[in-house]
Amino acid sequence: MRVNQRITAAQVRLIDSDGTQIGIRPTHEAIAMARSKGLDLIEIAPQATPPVCKILDSSKFKYEQDKKLKEARKKQKSGMLKEIRMRPSIGVHDLDVKLRHVEEFLKEHDKVRITVVFRGRENQHKDIGFQVLMSIAQKLPPMAIAEGRPSTEGNRMHLMFIPKK
Numbered sequence: 001m002r003v004n005q006r007i008t009a010a011q012v013r014l015i016d017s018d019g020t021q022i023g024i025r026p027t028h029e030a031i032a033m034a035r036s037k038g039l040d041l042i043e044i045a046p047q048a049t050p051p052v053c054k055i056l057d058s059s060k061f062k063y064e065q066d067k068k069l070k071e072a073r074k075k076q077k078s079g080m081l082k083e084i085r086m087r088p089s090i091g092v093h094d095l096d097v098k099l100r101h102v103e104e105f106l107k108e109h110d111k112v113r114i115t116v117v118f119r120g121r122e123n124q125h126k127d128i129g130f131q132v133l134m135s136i137a138q139k140l141p142p143m144a145i146a147e148g149r150p151s152t153e154g155n156r157m158h159l160m161f162i163p164k165k
Contacts, residue, residue: 001065002043003058004031012043012053024050079163083113088122088129095132099139106143106163115158129157137161 002008007027014022014030017039025033027041034041034055042061045052054061082105084098098114105112114136116129133150140146140161147160 001058001062002046003040004034007031007041007043007051007053009051011050012041013048013050015044015052015054017055027053030055079109079111081111081113083115085115085117086132088116088118088125088132090132095136099136102136102140102161103143106140106161109163111163112144112161113158114161115156118155118157123155126152126157133157133159 009027011024012027012030014025014033016022017037022033030053031041037055039055040058040061041053042056042058043051044054084102086095086098090098102112102114114133116132118126118129122128130150137146137159142164144161144163147162150157150159
């Protein structure tokens with residue numbers, strides 16, 4: 001954002017503080033008009049020919065720009081990662097309930113990591129957890145793509161799902 005003397009163009013398309021277009025003016029004249037009103041000349045569209053400048057209070061303009069950016073960041077949601085945890089000995093009905101949660105997350109375009117947590121002697125039967133994850137991978141193809149194969153880290157086995165476009 002260039003203000004007042006930092007504007008390098010010889011001529012600018014000038015817009016008044018109330019939004020009315022004044023027209024194309026020499027930069028020094030536009031700066032003088034802004035100063036006479038006790039405001040600043042702010043370059044809004046530097047890529048235009050000639051650059052578009054507006055007569056405004058620079059601190060107020062900067063505050064409003066920051067406010068717009070903050071609001072845009074609030075509305076932005078880029079595929080959050082959700083995690084569903086379960087045990088290898090999960091019941092059929094409980095698995096169906098968990099799958100419904102997974103489907104809801106996928107509909108919201110979130111990535112989902114399904115984790116099977118092993119405790120005690122269950123660590124010796126990792127094949128059961130692998131079967132649970134593979135059965136889930138077979139039930140979700142209409143909505144999601146499994147990313148890779150189930151991987152093991154310590155007493156956990158997980159598989160990542162990405163929503164289909």
